[in-house]
Amino acid sequence: MTAVQNNTHQAPSSIQPDGHLEMVIFDCDGVLVDGERLSTNLxxxxxxxxxxxxxxxxxxxxFTGGELAKIRDRIAQESGKTLPDDWDMMLQNRIVRMMKTDAETVDGAEDMLAAVLSLGLPIRIGSNSSLAEMDAKFAATGLDSMLERDRIHSGRDLDMPKPRPDIYLHAAAEEGVEPGNCIVLEDSDAGVEAARRAGMACVLLRDLSKPGPEWPGLLRIGHLSEFQPxxxxxxxxxKVAA
Structure with a gap:
């Protein structure tokens, strides 16, 4: 399916013909690694x-894209039970162990990453997953050979989870790039909202028959093979506009 673009009026610079696309930021789960379903089942x-x-x-x-602390609170609210104070850390450790053996790439992730890197654009990762969890996922899938660890940023470890924009602003600051010159690849509404708040354009990876947020800086694709084109x-x- 072809990419669908909403009206780009007042969209960030990165997707404007007279703008400057200078960096790509990837979410992890649902974009590079197909581990979200395993985590939410747990x-x-x-x-x-x-x-x-x-x-x-x-x-x-x-629960997709959610913070473990908030998920703990929601379970406690719905069940009427008190969960252990260290429940989120305990579950995080179980997820890491599971990902070391069970994580798989999203269909087309390796080819897509190679194609994006061939464009010469710097890339970073911004995810709500912990660094330990992403280490396990990227090692299990072999994506660690394509990603530099110091360019991987964790909203959990930095205490700035999505939908807050901080993790994406942090990635832009580390690269020395203006937020408006970045584009984010996301699959969750929380991640899209984080990109919007950061002033970045965003591409939503989701079946085009399914609903998604609507705002001028949002583009949509149905498969990773559409991203590099x-x-x-x-x-x-x-380039033409310049």
Missing amino acids: MAQEARKYGWNISDDEAHAL LLSRILESQ
Whole structure:
């Protein structure tokens, strides 16, 4: 499917013909690594253990992209039970162990990363996952050979989780690039909102038949194979305009 673009009036500079696309920032889960369903299934098991009868599908819809501390509070609220203070750390450790053996790449992730790197654009990762979790995921999938660890940023470890914009602003500051000259690849509404608040353009990776947020800085694709051609068209339009 082809990329769908909302009205770009007043969109960030990175996608404007007279603008400057200078960096790409990737989310991790659902964009590079297909581990979100494994994590939310584990959260659903925990919720049911404490008495909240939630299905795996319901948990996936509700917990995807969420902070573990807030998920702990939601389980406590829905179940009427008190969860241990270290529940989120305990679950984080279980997720890391699981990802070391079970993580898989999102379809087309390696080819997409190689294609984006061939454009000469710097890339960074900004995820709500911890660095330990991302280390496990990238090692298990082999993506660690394509990613530099000092360019991987964790909203959990920095205490600045999405939908707050801080993790993306931090990535831009580390690169020395203006936020408006960055573009983010995301799959969750929380991540899209973080990009919007950061003043960055965003590409939402999601089946085009499914609903998504709407704002001038948001583009949409249905498969990772569409991402590098989209970036190429943006760069070419900016070259022509220059």
